[in-house]
Amino acid sequence: MPRQARAEATVDAIFEATIQLLTRAGADSLTTTRVAERAGVSVGTLYQYFPNKQALIYALNERYLEALAKRIEATCSAQAGQTAPNMLKTLIDTYWQAKTERPEVTRALYRSVADLDNSALIETFARRVDTATTAMFASACDADFADLASVNLTLVTVIFGTVRNAFERGLDSGDAEKLQGQLHLMCDAYLKALDRSSIAQTL
Amino acid sequence: MPRQARAEATVDAIFEATIQLLTRAGADSLTTTRVAERAGVSVGTLYQYFPNKQALIYALNERYLEALAKRIEATCSAQAGQTAPNMLKTLIDTYWQAKTERPEVTRALYRSVADLDNSALIETFARRVDTATTAMFASACDADFADLASVNLTLVTVIFGTVRNAFERGLDSGDAEKLQGQLHLMCDAYLKALDRSSIAQTL
Amino acid sequence: MPRQARAEATVDAIFEATIQLLTRAGADSLTTTRVAERAGVSVGTLYQYFPNKQALIYALNERYLEALAKRIEATCSAQAGQTAPNMLKTLIDTYWQAKTERPEVTRALYRSVADLDNSALIETFARRVDTATTAMFASACDADFADLASVNLTLVTVIFGTVRNAFERGLDSGDAEKLQGQLHLMCDAYLKALDRSSIAQTL
Amino acid sequence: MPRQARAEATVDAIFEATIQLLTRAGADSLTTTRVAERAGVSVGTLYQYFPNKQALIYALNERYLEALAKRIEATCSAQAGQTAPNMLKTLIDTYWQAKTERPEVTRALYRSVADLDNSALIETFARRVDTATTAMFASACDADFADLASVNLTLVTVIFGTVRNAFERGLDSGDAEKLQGQLHLMCDAYLKALDRSSIAQTL
DNA sequence: TATGAATGAGGCTTCATTCAT
DNA sequence: CATGAATGAAGCCTCATTCAT
Numbered sequence: 005m006p007r008q009a010r011a012e013a014t015v016d017a018i019f020e021a022t023i024q025l026l027t028r029a030g031a032d033s034l035t036t037t038r039v040a041e042r043a044g045v046s047v048g049t050l051y052q053y054f055p056n057k058q059a060l061i062y063a064l065n066e067r068y069l070e071a072l073a074k075r076i077e078a079t080c081s082a083q084a085g086q087t088a089p090n091m092l093k094t095l096i097d098t099y100w101q102a103k104t105e106r107p108e109v110t111r112a113l114y115r116s117v118a119d120l121d122n123s124a125l126i127e128t129f130a131r132r133v134d135t136a137t138t139a140m141f142a143s144a145c146d147a148d149f150a151d152l153a154s155v156n157l158t159l160v161t162v163i164f165g166t167v168r169n170a171f172e173r174g175l176d177s178g179d180a181e182k183l184q185g186q187l188h189l190m191c192d193a194y195l196k197a198l199d200r201s202s203i204a205q206t207l
Numbered sequence: 208m209p210r211q212a213r214a215e216a217t218v219d220a221i222f223e224a225t226i227q228l229l230t231r232a233g234a235d236s237l238t239t240t241r242v243a244e245r246a247g248v249s250v251g252t253l254y255q256y257f258p259n260k261q262a263l264i265y266a267l268n269e270r271y272l273e274a275l276a277k278r279i280e281a282t283c284s285a286q287a288g289q290t291a292p293n294m295l296k297t298l299i300d301t302y303w304q305a306k307t308e309r310p311e312v313t314r315a316l317y318r319s320v321a322d323l324d325n326s327a328l329i330e331t332f333a334r335r336v337d338t339a340t341t342a343m344f345a346s347a348c349d350a351d352f353a354d355l356a357s358v359n360l361t362l363v364t365v366i367f368g369t370v371r372n373a374f375e376r377g378l379d380s381g382d383a384e385k386l387q388g389q390l391h392l393m394c395d396a397y398l399k400a401l402d403r404s405s406i407a408q409t410l
Numbered sequence: 411m412p413r414q415a416r417a418e419a420t421v422d423a424i425f426e427a428t429i430q431l432l433t434r435a436g437a438d439s440l441t442t443t444r445v446a447e448r449a450g451v452s453v454g455t456l457y458q459y460f461p462n463k464q465a466l467i468y469a470l471n472e473r474y475l476e477a478l479a480k481r482i483e484a485t486c487s488a489q490a491g492q493t494a495p496n497m498l499k500t501l502i503d504t505y506w507q508a509k510t511e512r513p514e515v516t517r518a519l520y521r522s523v524a525d526l527d528n529s530a531l532i533e534t535f536a537r538r539v540d541t542a543t544t545a546m547f548a549s550a551c552d553a554d555f556a557d558l559a560s561v562n563l564t565l566v567t568v569i570f571g572t573v574r575n576a577f578e579r580g581l582d583s584g585d586a587e588k589l590q591g592q593l594h595l596m597c598d599a600y601l602k603a604l605d606r607s608s609i610a611q612t613l
Numbered sequence: 614m615p616r617q618a619r620a621e622a623t624v625d626a627i628f629e630a631t632i633q634l635l636t637r638a639g640a641d642s643l644t645t646t647r648v649a650e651r652a653g654v655s656v657g658t659l660y661q662y663f664p665n666k667q668a669l670i671y672a673l674n675e676r677y678l679e680a681l682a683k684r685i686e687a688t689c690s691a692q693a694g695q696t697a698p699n700m701l702k703t704l705i706d707t708y709w710q711a712k713t714e715r716p717e718v719t720r721a722l723y724r725s726v727a728d729l730d731n732s733a734l735i736e737t738f739a740r741r742v743d744t745a746t747t748a749m750f751a752s753a754c755d756a757d758f759a760d761l762a763s764v765n766l767t768l769v770t771v772i773f774g775t776v777r778n779a780f781e782r783g784l785d786s787g788d789a790e791k792l793q794g795q796l797h798l799m800c801d802a803y804l805k806a807l808d809r810s811s812i813a814q815t816l
Numbered sequence: 817t818a819t820g821a822a823t824g825a826g827g828c829t830t831c832a833t834t835c836a837t
Numbered sequence: 838c839a840t841g842a843a844t845g846a847a848g849c850c851t852c853a854t855t856c857a858t
Contacts, residue, residue: 011842032322035827046844051829118321119234123377130376157382158389162369169368173333174326179360186361186397193400194393201392238852240820249819250854260853437728441831443841452840453833463832524727525641529783536782563788564795571778572771579739580732585766592767595810596803600795603802620821644848655823660850 015053017043022064026112034116036060061116062125068113069129072102076133080140088144092191095137096163100184103167110171133160147195155198159191218256220246222267229315237319239263264319265328271316272332275305279336283343291347295362295394298340303370303387313374336363350398358401362394421459423449425470432518440522442466467522468531474519475535478508482539486546494550498565498597501543506573506590516577539566553601561604565597624662626652631673635721643725645669670725671734677722678738681711685742689749697753701800704746705772709793712776719780742769756804764807768800 021043040050054060079098083091138156224246243253257263282301286294341359427449446456460466485504489497630652649659663669688707692700
């Protein structure tokens with residue numbers, strides 16, 4: 005147990021140090037020596053846990069996406085059986101919150117990814133999220149989607165994309181809040197439009 | 208003028224070489240020597256045109272965003288006086304097309320930006336686009352927006368964000384097309400919803 | 411005794427692992443950790459038996475040379491009182507066989523010696539061999555050497571040197587066999603020439 | 614010309630520095646930084662001429678063997694048409710001299726080779742030498758070899774091997790001289806023995 | 817003005833060795 | 838006695854940048 009625990013603590017410290025360096029100074033100042041130093045371990049130790057620098061960055065992103073996916077899955081479970089607008093609202097707010105609560109971390113991770121083949125990571129994340137949100141939307145008490153897959157893809161892509169773009173633009177909090185509101189509105193409108201078109205198809 | 212022309216050709220060659228390297232092998236293989244080599248000039252010459260490597264990447268992105276902004280501005284001018292749905296459709300398709308027609312270049316530039324303070328670039332780009340799209344929407348023959356700034360911000364952020372996210376997910380062309388259609392639908396629905404709510408407010 | 415036995419087994423395992431690594435991958439992949447791993451013990455244990463890496467390699471060579479010396483001594487004892495040509499033949503064949511029967515091991519040891527001050531080892535080995543061969547040649551029933559020391563040095567150096575050089579050239583087995591035959595011939599001729607010159611001197 | 618000349622001077626300096634380090638301190642103190650330092654250039658420059666450390670050592674050995682091969686070829690040409698014993702004497706003395714005149718260099722190169730796949734080098738060298746010595750022996754005015762290839766291989770292997778072994782044993786100059794004399798004797802005796810056996814075959 | 821050899825700081829990584837458990 | 842995680846000095850190599858030609 006002490007072994008296991010210590011190892012975990014070490015890895016945590018390394019991750020934390022990585023994020024700190026990434027936020028403080030930018031991706032190019034991220035050296036393995038510096039990470040180890042700030043984490044309070046020797047470089048050798050770092051290399052005992054990560055075979056190389058890329059693996060460290062990869063693992064960091066993996067861990068972040070893992071946490072984010074869990075959070076979204078929790079949100080989706082909690083919303084099972086609710087109305088679609090409620091679901092949307094919760095999904096938007098959760099994701100927005102997640103990306104915004106530690107903006108430097110978010111930015112740091114976006115940057116760290118630059119020289120990394122993270123497509124596998126992204127795909128895994130996307131699949132998990134898609135599964136969760138699809139299940140949620142399927143359980144909506146007030147809607148029945150003709151093409152759930154398509155609707156789900158659209159909503160997820162729009163919401164996630166919008167949040168990222170809002171983030172990158174560096175909107176001030178006023179604009180951000182307004183935008184968040186408008187996004188709610190837009191997604192709701194989309195659902196209603198779908199409803200109408202599906203009724204039209206049914207008739 | 209021959210001097211001018213030669214210089215321009217050199218700079219073009221350097222940019223092209225940069226993109227090629229970025230495309231072929233990833234950001235970490237982008238060395239000034241390699242860029243110069245592929246551009247058919249010496250490193251010294253490269254440094255005659257760019258004070259350092261960052262400046263080169265910065266200029267490359269600047270040039271790309273400049274072209275993209277011009278394209279969007281042209282689209283907006285061309286759509287002046289049209290119906291809002293038409294405007295939306297054109298805007299979405301233009302942006303989507305621009306990001307998709309040379310996907311490796313798009314990806315390369317996304318990556319190149321990693322260790323660059325490109326916020327000024329982004330801001331300039333955003334301002335130009337906002338001006339153009341705002342003017343366009345203001346000229347719509349079938350709509351009159353109560354809070355044009357807000358609507359504009361929303362649409363631009365949603366559209367650009369969605370396209371980027373779609374791009375990053377690596378959607379296959381079928382899904383991409385579906386998504387593009389749904390995005391049209393969603394934006395239209397948003398406009399209609401605005402209309403109704405504005406009427407409601409007016410009453 | 412169980413203690414003793416276990417220790418010996420461990421040391422054997424370490425030696426074996428060392429040779430395997432040396433054989434498989436070349437001297438630069440020979441790390442203490444890797445040796446321990448392959449030997450099925452921990453690095454700590456390895457350091458219980460050898461104060462440092464050099465000592466391990468030194469001991470390995472020592473052991474090899476010890477075995478080789480023993481083998482040569484045995485051959486020499488067995489040949490006591492025989493004819494000189496028989497002695498030569500046996501000496502050549504024994505040494506050739508010893509270096510050839512596990513060529514990768516031979517090569518591995520040659521390589522391992524690179525950054526080692528093995529002159530003491532070599533000298534000890536040389537002295538033992540010289541003693542044994544000198545005694546053997548002195549007992550030849552058909553010869554009486556005027557300058558036994560000189561003859562012995564010559565024969566031993568020529569034989570050992572030739573075998574090593576043949577080994578390094580990577581001769582195919584056909585050439586190797588031919589060469590071995592010629593070496594017999596040459597050594598015999600040498601003895602006869604000595605004989606004649608010694609008779610000449612006597613007259 | 615100045616460019617070419619400077620480059621050559623630089624490479625020479627690097628080689629010289631490498632040999633110095635190799636002789637002074639042993640193979641494991643041979644670091645690229647140290648080589649560059651002693652050669653009076655920067656590491657970067659070293660790496661402009663040699664892609665990595667191994668390549669440097671390889672090139673050093675290549676150059677040494679090239680020079681040695683040339684020297685042997687010259688000796689062989691000079692001896693064309695002479696008597697076989699003269700040839701032998703010259704060959705032995707040349708090789709002995711070459712290996713002995715700068716013993717630290719010889720030793721250093723023997724060691725440097727440890728973690729290098731120099732089989733190609735050795736083979737090339739062997740082929741060149743074999744060609745030269747074969748031609749020489751074929752031209753002997755007093756001998757006609759039934760199996761020239763075999764005789765040549767034997768003589769070359771014996772001579773080169775003996776010299777190396779003598780070298781490694783660290784013989785004092787008295788013993789060395791004696792041994793050299795005995796080697797002459799032995800080789801001559803070998804030739805005579807061949808002669809007799811060939812006559813025997815002819816009869 | 818173009819060239820490209822030279823520079824050298826600094827990054828990544830390995831591995832012999834130690835020592836707390 | 839054995840273990841193996843931790844250490845950190847030190848090696849190899851890259852690459853942005855300069856400057857003599």
